């Protein structure tokens with residue numbers, strides 16, 4: 487039984503990751519930021535070998551530290567999943583700057599705050615891994631100009647992930663950037679081709695098999711490489 491920590495598990499891909507891991511009997515710690523989600527998350531975690539719910543907003547360092555202090559056992563796999571799509575106005579010619587700044591705090595710096603907060607618990611694992619939830623929309627190779635705030639937030643996150651992977655390699659901690667596919671969730675919308683079940687199944691498979699040989703890569707939920 488491995489100990490998985492899912493940051494951002496109140497709904498969507500994060501909730502499905504927590505549900506599937508619990509069904510496999512894993513030890514799952516999952517986070518929410520609104521108490522309204524507790525009942526749903528607790529039900530998803532019921533079959534787990536061991537389970538804990540922690541509460542934090544990824545923009546809040548103090549809450550992250552308090553959550554980390556409440557966890558006793560080493561963490562084997564951290565999935566920094568929490569993310570947002572941002573404000574309505576985020577084109578190059580019409581930008582909600584305050585809204586995009588908030589988005590950068592959540593999407594670009596949030597996963598790094600999460601990684602730093604839980605690093606002491608990962609360092610105590612025999613096989614520590616970090617999966618950072620990114621998006622193909624952050625790829626420099628992808629054309630198109632819609633939602634620049636979201637795209638820039640994930641492009642910046644990809645660079646942070648590359649650097650984190652390099653810095654943690656000497657400690658034996660593998661770090662990858664993950665595109666979960668275009669998934670039918672609140673964020674992905676009803677037209678997305680991929681079911682959340684298939685995406686989460688793939689992400690768990692990639693994370694479970696992750697070693698230092700793959701560290702620093704940008705892959706999708708099937709483990710296929712994506713151009714930065």
Ligand SMILES: NC(=O)c1ccc[n+]([C@@H]2O[C@H](COP(=O)([O-])OP(=O)(O)OC[C@H]3O[C@@H](n4cnc5c(N)ncnc54)[C@H](OP(=O)(O)O)[C@@H]3O)[C@@H](O)[C@H]2O)c1
Nearest residue numbers: 494496497498499543544568569621668669671672673674
């Ligand atoms: N769906 C897709 O097609 C798709 C494609 C590419 C990448 N992604 C990425 O995959 C991840 C999950 O996406 P999703 O589709 O499951 O999105 P979702 O359904 O909108 O769920 C987002 C999750 O992130 C949490 N969250 C957002 N901001 C947070 C913050 N500041 N602090 C703590 N938690 C926060 C939400 O919590 P609350 O319930 O409290 O808001 C919720 O649990 C995101 O990083 C997203 O960018 C998704």
